[in-house]
Amino acid sequence: xxxxxxxxxxxxxGKTTVFNTLTGSRQHVGNWxxxxxxxxxxxxxKDRQMNIVDLPGTYSLSPYSAEEVIAHDFIxxxxxxxxxxxxxxxxxxxNLYLALxxxxxxxxxxxxxxxxxxxxxxxxxIDFKRLEAEFGVEVVPLxxxxxxxxxxxxxxxxxTIEGNRLPxxxxxxxxxxxxxxxxxADKRYSCITEVVQASVRHGSKTGPAHISITDRIDxxxxxxxxxxxxxxxxxxxxxxxxxxxxxxxxxxxxxxGIALASLVxxxxxxxxxxxxxxxxxxxxxxxxYSLIISGIMEGLGAVLGFxxxxxxxxxxxxxxxxxxxxxxxxxxxxxxxxxxxxxxxxFIPLLMGFGCSVPAIMATRTLDNEKDRRITTLLCGFMxxxxxxxxxxxxxxxxFSSGNKTLVLFFIYMLSLSVSVVVSLLINKIAYxxxxxxFLMELPQYRLPTLRSVGIHGYEKVKGxxxxxxxVILAATIxxxxxxxxxxxxxxxxxxxxxxxxxxxxxxxxxxxVGKAVAPIFIPAGFGEWRPTVGIATGWIAKEMVVVTLAQLxxxxxxxxYLAQYFADASPDELSEYGFExxxxxxxxxxxxxxxxxxxxxxDAHGLPTLKEDIPTRQAALAxxxxxxxxxxxxxxxxxxxxxxxxxxxxxxxxGIQMLTAYIVAVAIHMLGxxxx
Amino acid sequence: xxxxxxxxGEKAKVVSIGTTGAMRQRILDMxxxxxxxxxxxxxxxxxDPVEITVRGYQLSLRKSEASLIVVEx
Numbered sequence: 001x002x003x004x005x006x007x008x009x010x011x012x013x014g015k016t017t018v019f020n021t022l023t024g025s026r027q028h029v030g031n032w033x034x035x036x037x038x039x040x041x042x043x044x045x046k047d048r049q050m051n052i053v054d055l056p057g058t059y060s061l062s063p064y065s066a067e068e069v070i071a072h073d074f075i076x077x078x079x080x081x082x083x084x085x086x087x088x089x090x091x092x093x094x095n096l097y098l099a100l101x102x103x104x105x106x107x108x109x110x111x112x113x114x115x116x117x118x119x120x121x122x123x124x125x126i127d128f129k130r131l132e133a134e135f136g137v138e139v140v141p142l143x144x145x146x147x148x149x150x151x152x153x154x155x156x157x158x159x160t161i162e163g164n165r166l167p168x169x170x171x172x173x174x175x176x177x178x179x180x181x182x183x184x185a186d187k188r189y190s191c192i193t194e195v196v197q198a199s200v201r202h203g204s205k206t207g208p209a210h211i212s213i214t215d216r217i218d219x220x221x222x223x224x225x226x227x228x229x230x231x232x233x234x235x236x237x238x239x240x241x242x243x244x245x246x247x248x249x250x251x252x253x254x255x256x257g258i259a260l261a262s263l264v265x266x267x268x269x270x271x272x273x274x275x276x277x278x279x280x281x282x283x284x285x286x287x288x289y290s291l292i293i294s295g296i297m298e299g300l301g302a303v304l305g306f307x308x309x310x311x312x313x314x315x316x317x318x319x320x321x322x323x324x325x326x327x328x329x330x331x332x333x334x335x336x337x338x339x340x341x342x343x344x345x346x347f348i349p350l351l352m353g354f355g356c357s358v359p360a361i362m363a364t365r366t367l368d369n370e371k372d373r374r375i376t377t378l379l380c381g382f383m384x385x386x387x388x389x390x391x392x393x394x395x396x397x398x399x400f401s402s403g404n405k406t407l408v409l410f411f412i413y414m415l416s417l418s419v420s421v422v423v424s425l426l427i428n429k430i431a432y433x434x435x436x437x438x439f440l441m442e443l444p445q446y447r448l449p450t451l452r453s454v455g456i457h458g459y460e461k462v463k464g465x466x467x468x469x470x471x472v473i474l475a476a477t478i479x480x481x482x483x484x485x486x487x488x489x490x491x492x493x494x495x496x497x498x499x500x501x502x503x504x505x506x507x508x509x510x511x512x513x514v515g516k517a518v519a520p521i522f523i524p525a526g527f528g529e530w531r532p533t534v535g536i537a538t539g540w541i542a543k544e545m546v547v548v549t550l551a552q553l554x555x556x557x558x559x560x561x562y563l564a565q566y567f568a569d570a571s572p573d574e575l576s577e578y579g580f581e582x583x584x585x586x587x588x589x590x591x592x593x594x595x596x597x598x599x600x601x602x603x604d605a606h607g608l609p610t611l612k613e614d615i616p617t618r619q620a621a622l623a624x625x626x627x628x629x630x631x632x633x634x635x636x637x638x639x640x641x642x643x644x645x646x647x648x649x650x651x652x653x654x655x656g657i658q659m660l661t662a663y664i665v666a667v668a669i670h671m672l673g674x675x676x677x
Numbered sequence: 678x679x680x681x682x683x684x685x686g687e688k689a690k691v692v693s694i695g696t697t698g699a700m701r702q703r704i705l706d707m708x709x710x711x712x713x714x715x716x717x718x719x720x721x722x723x724x725d726p727v728e729i730t731v732r733g734y735q736l737s738l739r740k741s742e743a744s745l746i747v748v749e750x
Contacts, residue, residue: 060706064699091734094708182694185705186712189732227722331737335723338739438700438742439726440707443735 002049003161006074008102009086010095011057011368012324012444014114017144018086019054020456022154029464031646032056035066036373038365044154053080059094059442061101066370075105081161082108084153086142089119089126090445092200096192103135103167104176108160111135112153114142118445123203130199136168145450214324214445221325227332234325235351242313243355243386260308268301286501290485291478299477302542302636303470306358310465311458313352313359318457321366322449327441334439340421341428342379343372350376350420353383357633358469361640362461368441371432377644378427378654379420381633382661384413387543390600391628394547397602398611399621405602408622415665416629423661469639476635477541483511484538506552511537525627525666526620531611536627542634544600550611551595557608563590566604619673623666631662680729681744683717689748690714696745708732709746 007022009015020027023042030039037056044050055074056067063069075083083102087095092113103109113119113126131139138156142149159165172191175184220226240247242257254262272293279289320326326345333344345367352360360380367373384392392412396405487504489495495502506512515530515537522528531553539546551558567575567590572583578597580586598604615621632638632655642651683689691713694701708731709715718728718735726739 060702062702062706064702091732093732094734097706097708181702181705182711185702186710189708189710189713222719222721222728224722327737331721331726331728332723334739335721335725438703439737439739440703440742441737442707443728443737 002051003081004078005044005050005052005157006055006078006080006083007052007086008055008071008075008083008098009057010059010088010098010442012442013057013086013088013095014142014144015054015057015086017450017453018084018112018114018142018150018153019052020453021144021147021150022052027460029460032066032070035070036370036644036646037066037070046151046154047158050154050157058098060098061105075102075107079107082110082157084110084112084157086112086114086144089113089115089124089141090122092126092196093189093192094442096196097188099135100170100172100188100192103137103170104173106166106169108165109135109137109167110153110156110160111137111139112142112144112149113139114144116141116143116149117145125201125203127199127201131195134168134195134199135170137165217446218328218443221328222331227328231329231332234320235348238313238316238320238348239351239355241316242309242352242359255312257309257312260312261305264304264308265301268297268304272297272301287485287490287503290503291481294485295478295481296474298481298541299474302477302634303466303473306356306465306636307462309356310359310362311462313363314461315454315458317348317363317366318454319449322447322453324444324446326366327443330439330441331443341424342375343367343369346372346376346379349380350383353380353385356385356387357381357383357637358465358640361637361644362465364644365461371428374645374650374654375424375427377641378657379424381637381641381654381658382416382420382423382630384416384629385543385633387634388629390544391539391546392625393602394550394599395621395625397605398607399615399618401605403618411622412625412629415626419630419661419665423657427657464643465640468643469636472639472642473635476638480511480538480541483514484509484534486510487513506534506549521663522627522666524670525623525663526617526670527615527624527627529614532614532624536631539628540632540635540638542636543628546628547600548595550608551591551599554608554610555591557610558591558594560587560590563587563594566594566598617673619670619677622673623670626669627662627666629662630658630665632658678748678750679744680715680717680746680748681727681740683748685717685719687750688714688716689750692747692749694746700742700745704742704746707736708734709736715748 007015007019019040019042022044024045026045027040027042030041031037032039040054042052044052053074055071058065058068058071061068061072061075063072074080085099085102087099099109099111111131113128119126128139128141138160140149140153140156142153144150170191172187175187179187221230241255244255245258247253247255275297276293279292320329329347330344333347337344337346348366349360349363352363357380360383361377364373364376364380367376392409396408400408484506485503487509490502490504495504511534512530515534519528519530519533522533531550534553535546535549538549564587567578567585570578575585576583579593580589599607615624638651638655641654642648645651645654680689691709691711693711694704694709713731716730718730720727726737727743728735728737
């Protein structure tokens with residue numbers, strides 16, 4: 001008969017390392033009902049009969065936080081065959097508090113005393129036989145990082161289950177219902193202190209080796225003056241390692257994230273070319289060709305392209321988390337972020353949002369409070385990511401060519417931050433009624449993370465993204481593809497007769513019809529025309545698609561004569577720099593090159609005159625930029641939101657808030673702009 | 678006096694916890710119980726929160742939380 005074994009323990013006790021060692025790659029990540037807390041399960045590598053459930057890390061079983069309720073209910077209601085409680089041997093007293101509460105429930109329990117290497121460094125001696133006698137459960141020494149003691153732990157679990165060994169009833173367990181909470185906590189701790197005094201001999205060394213290392217590191221990292229520069233440096237390094245194209249200030253040196261991403265992109269591009277050639281030579285119908293190349297391959301490419309960024313960022317984040325620095329981030333930044341209704345730890349996801357919302361949203365997982373996690377996920381969508389930057393650059397150079405372009409970009413960044421602060425404060429006020437999260441948190445000792453655990457975290461994250469977000473991205477991309485390539489005439493044969501294909505040109509597609517129907521909503525924002533509206537919708541595939549779509553929809557402005565004239569003065573060297581092969585002007589490639597190398601980089605101040613008719617004023621242009629900044633992020637980010645929020649209802653709720661915010665801000669900018677100028 | 682009044686390096690003994698409900702339980706659960714010895718280690722660079730040592734480990738808490746904990750030297 002299979003056994004259920006629950007793994008409990010304080011945060012930072014090495015519980016996750018034990019879980020990874022026990023289950024290897026045989027893990028399944030789900031979620032506990034109703035909350036955004038991961039539920040990890042797996043079978044023991046050496047005995048498939050043992051099913052292990054990783055409970056959230058908690059300091060107690062008092063039913064206050066979501067994590068504590070989950071751990072409490074699982075132990076009390078599901079009654080696992082055995083609970084393993086992982087205990088940090090360097091902080092026995094606090095760790096035994098949870099152990100005492102677990103043993104009080106009367107479930108068979110095994111205590112694993114972890115960090116024995118550090119205990120030895122301190123010259124402390126723990127009398128395991130004495131602990132066993134005091135609590136009536138098996139107590140096993142562990143060094144989870146090197147895997148020492150894991151087999152012995154599982155043998156103890158087996159003996160405990162088969163011998164039906166129950167914890168000894170201590171007198172303190174009977175107090176639970178009889179005394180007030182102060183006395184109870186006090187009695188529990190007194191009981192623990194007695195046991196610890198009887199079974200632990202502290203080393204003769206004053207100032208144990210490991211504490212002093214932590215102290216020495218903290219002398220810089222939480223120092224009055226140095227803490228902030230050190231923090232800024234670490235954050236810069238993290239951001240640059242994930243997103244920078246000139247890593248460590250070396251021009252042209254891509255960061256690990258960018259290098260991997262462009263490798264994936266190149267490989268995927270070649271595969272797309274191969275598939276495209278195969279389809280053409282097989283004589284595929286052009287709607288099938290378009291579905292596979294522009295729908296499926298594009299959608300899959302969007303999923304794959306994010307994997308390197310998620311992997312690199314998450315490996316770095318779990319390094320910071322496992323090393324103990326993340327707790328210091330919260331310690332250093334808390335005061336500032338609490339003013340905005342967030343936690344100090346929200347800083348990292350929001351900063352990463354400037355690069356890409358997808359890894360940023362995935363990074364909200366390290367926030368330890370449900371409310372902060374949800375609000376930060378929402379705010380990540382407001383950040384001006386790298387892809388949105390292409391829209392801003394194109395608009396700034398097209399609409400503000402004579403003005404101060406830097407100032408307009410600066411305005412967009414400030415807008416993103418101030419909208420985030422206002423929305424966060426409002427949500428705190430409305431949805432959480434000023435409920436403040438408490439900040440009692442352990443500052444764990446610094447430890448060098450193991451490659452294995454950092455690797456497993458990165459792998460888990462990438463796998464989770466593919467499973468939970470991949471389908472969303474693919475489905476949504478295909479939907480927008482279908483809407484922009486079909487209309488009613490696709491199905492009654494009219495297109496076939498007229499164009500020789502069922503596909504419709506984008507300007508008469510379903511998407512254009514929807515755009516025409518929806519566009520009047522945007523009249524108060526100054527851009528109530530169908531083409532800008534369609535641009536917003538294709539931006540949900542990927543934000544840089546806004547520029548591509550606008551170029552497509554205003555193709556009359558980018559006709560052959562215009563392009564030939566635009567590139568006429570360019571020398572062969574300049575032409576090859578733009579992307580023309582061998583520096584020779586090619587009228588077929590010119591339109592794509594113009595979009596990518598000129599529009600997206602803001603090269604043509606006089607481009608797209610018809611766009612300027614649809615978006616007639618600067619305030620309308622600004623409103624359009626603001627709307628794209630704040631509205632629903634790309635489908636990949638929505639997939640990541642779904643993965644982190646663990647519910648469609650909450651995901652749609654957040655997208656709704658983003659759309660509403662975008663609309664209100666866009667209208668406000670347009671109207672205020674009209675009043676002022 | 679309260680834990681929030683201590684200066685870095687000062688030690689004190691906890692007398693009582695001046696709050697109720699979840700916050701009180703959390704403070705107690707973390708080992709800050711009446712009669713326990715605590716030492717204020719440092720104040721964060723922006724002036725809040727603070728770091729204390731209690732029961733052999735480092736705990737951080739906000740000043741607003743520290744001011745709920747009555748101590749005596």
